[in-house]
Amino acid sequence: MEDTVSSVAGNARADHHDVVIVGSGINGAILAKALGAHHKRVLVLEAGTNEASTTDGYRDAVRAFHSAPVKTLNSAYRRNPNAPYPDVGDLAAGPHGAPGYFVQRGPRPYASDYARVQGGASMYWLGTCLRMPPEDFRTRTLFGQGLDWPIGYDELVPYYARAEREMGVSANAGEQAYGGMWFPEDYAYPMYRIPPSHLDRVMARQLNGKALSLGGQEYTLQVRSMPQARNSVPNPAYDGGRGYRPVGAAGDPEHGLRCVGSASCMPICPSQAKYTALKTLDTADLSRTTVLTRAVVSELLVDPASGRISGVKYQRYQDSGSPEHTTHLVTADIVVLAAHAIENAKVLLASGIESSSGLVGKNLMDHPTLITRALAADPVGAFRGPGVTSGIEVFRTGPARANRAGYRVEIGNWGWAWSSGAPAGHLAPLMDELGLFGRDLRARLARDLPRQFQLQFMLDQMPSESNRVTIDPAHRDQMGNFRPVIHYDVDDYVRAGMSEARELARWIFDAVGAEDHSEVNSALPTHVRHGAEEFTYFGAGHGAGTHIMGTSKHNSVVDDRQRSWDHPNLFIVGCGSMPTMGAANPTLTMAAMAYRTADEIIRSL
C-alpha cells in the first residue's frame, strides 16, 4: 500500500487547528461541545464510521441487533477491519493470542470490549451514572491499597453537576447522599429517578434494614435506586427552579424524551432515551468544528526539543472492507487523545511515548464482575425495563477495603441474560440437555424465565503495573496499526472480594427465598480460585488506568487536569487517567474530569 502524506485541504493553514481531538466517544464529544461553545477551531478525528449515527443508520443498527443470531453486547454495530475492536465473544486468553482483536498474553484474559464507531462505547453502554465516594480518591492513605488521586470528591462536585446535565441523569439527590458523597444544598438531578423495577421492590421489601456480619464487619442492607443517563420525568427544581428539558434522539429531538422500557439499552436503545455521545455532538455548536469519521490516528509526532506534539498522523479510508487509505498530517495548538484507555495507550506507544514514569499502558483496570443468579420464589418480571435500576451500595466503602476489594451489588433486571444469554439461552439446556419439548418445555420455560434474576458484583480492581497494554510489531491490523497486546490477571485482593460477594449472594438468596443457580465454568479462561472457592469473572467494559494521573511526572503520565507531564500541548483523557476506580461505574467521573480538562484547555488557548 502506497502511503501519501497530504494536508486535508492542500492549504498550509487549513490543516492547523486550535485543538485536534482523537475520538468521538463521550470524552471527545464533551470536549468538542465545550470548545465549540468558545468558538475554537476544532477537528475531531474518529476512527470508526458514522453508519449508526443517522436516523436511518440507527434504525438499521436496531435491525442488525434483531437479526444477529448471537446477541453479543456490540452486535448492533458492524465489524470494521480498518478500526477493529474486541468482542466479548473472542476474548480467549493464552500465550498464543486470541482469535479476536486483542493479543491476550494472560495469565488471564482482560474480559471487556468496546466499540470503534462514532459515539464509541456510549452506543451500547448501560448508562449507570454513579459518583465516586470521597474515600475512593484516597485508598492508599485510608486502606493501604492502590493509589491516591491528586484531586478528590470536593474538587469534582461542580464538574459532576455539569456531567449530570450533559448526560441527562435521572436520580433523586437525597437518595444518593451516602458513603460520604455530598451535594450542594438544593441540588436536584435533571430528572427524577427512573422508577425501580418490580424486582427491586421485591428485594427491597425483603432486605431493607436487615443486618448481617461479613468478614468481621457489620452491614445493614438497603436497596438503592441508581442514577442513570436515561430520560425520565424532568425535575422542576433542577437548576435553582429553572427545570430541565430532556434531550431527545440525535437528529430526531422530538423522540426519545422518556425511557419506554424497550429493555435493550445494551446493545442499543431503540428510542434513544438513553444518553449516547451522539446527543452531545447533535446539540453542540459545530460551526467551527469538523468531525471526520473513518479517520484512524496512527501516530503523534513529537518535537524533540520542546516535547510538544508537532503533528497528528491519521489514515482515511472509504470502505471498511478494504485496507486502502490515504495518510494525512494535521497540526494543532493542543492535541487531545480521547480514544479509550486501551487505544490511547496504543497510540502513545506507537508514537514512542512511554512517558518519564514509564507508566503508559500500565495499571490497566476493569471491574471484574462476579455474576450470581437465582430463581425467585415468585415471578419477578425478568427481562423488563433498563438492565439495572437499583443496587446495594454498602460494600463499596468502609474499612474492609483494607483486606478485600470493595464492590457494588447490581440487581439485574434481565434474568440470566448476562450469564447465559437468557431468555433464548435458556432453551438449549432444557431441550438439548434435559430433553424437554412440547407442553413440558413450555411449562418449564414459563416457570423459570419470569423468576430469573442475577446479582452482579462489580469489584474494585486496584492498579498493578503488571496488568498492561503493550504493542508488538508482529501484531497489526489490516491498515498496519498495532493490535493491543494485553497482560492481565485478577489478584488476591479482588478474589477475596469475590469470596465475600459469593457469601453475600448466598445470604441474600436465602433471605429472599430464592434458589441459587450460580455456575462456575472451570473450562473458561476467566476461571480463578481463592482458597476452596472457585469463580469465573466477567468484564464490565470499564477499561481504565493506562495513563494514570498523579502528582509528578515520576509517578504518573498526566497531571490532575489530564495534561501530559512530558508533552505540554497534549491532553490524554478518559478512564485511563483514573489511578483507581473504586467500585463505581467510571463514566460519570470520567465526564466530570473532561469538563475540568475543557476549562483548562480554554484557559490555555
Place this chain on the structure above:
Amino acid sequence: MHTMDPTFLRLSSALTGFTESDLTGTGLAEAYHWVMVDRAGGEAVGRLLGRFTAAEQTAEADPELLHEALDRQVMGDPEHGPPARNLVRLWYVGIWQALPDAWHERYGSERRSADATFVPAPDSYARSLIWRTAGAPPRGAQAPGFGSWARAPQHEWSA
C-alpha cells in the same frame, strides 16, 4: 408459491406446546416450513412428517401417548431429533441453527454447504415464543412504556 403441508403445523404445535393458531398468528409458519425444507432437505422433512403422522396414529388423539411416541420416535431418533429440535428452536428463539455435518452426510440433501446459523425472517426475533413464555415484551422490539417495569409481571406476554 410454496405450499405448506398442514402436518407441519401439527408437528410444530406438538413440539412447542403452543396451539396451531398461536403459531400461525406469528405469521412465520410458511417461512419456517420453507427454512426446514431448504436446510434439512425436502426428503428429510417429508420423512420427519411421516414419522410424526405415524406417531399420531398410534397415539389415537391421546396427548400423553403422543408425547411419549414423539419422545422415542422423533426427539430421540438420530435422524429426526436434530431437525425436530431445530424446529423448536425456530419457534422459540427465531434462530435456525446449522445442522451438524454428520447429520447432513447421513440424512441431508445436497444443501449441506449452504447450511449456516441465521435468523430467517425480520420478525423472527420479535415474534419468537420465548418472550411469551417469559412474560416479557421482546427486548428492543417493543416499547411497553415508561415505568412498565415497575408493575408486577403478567403471566404471559401477548402483544
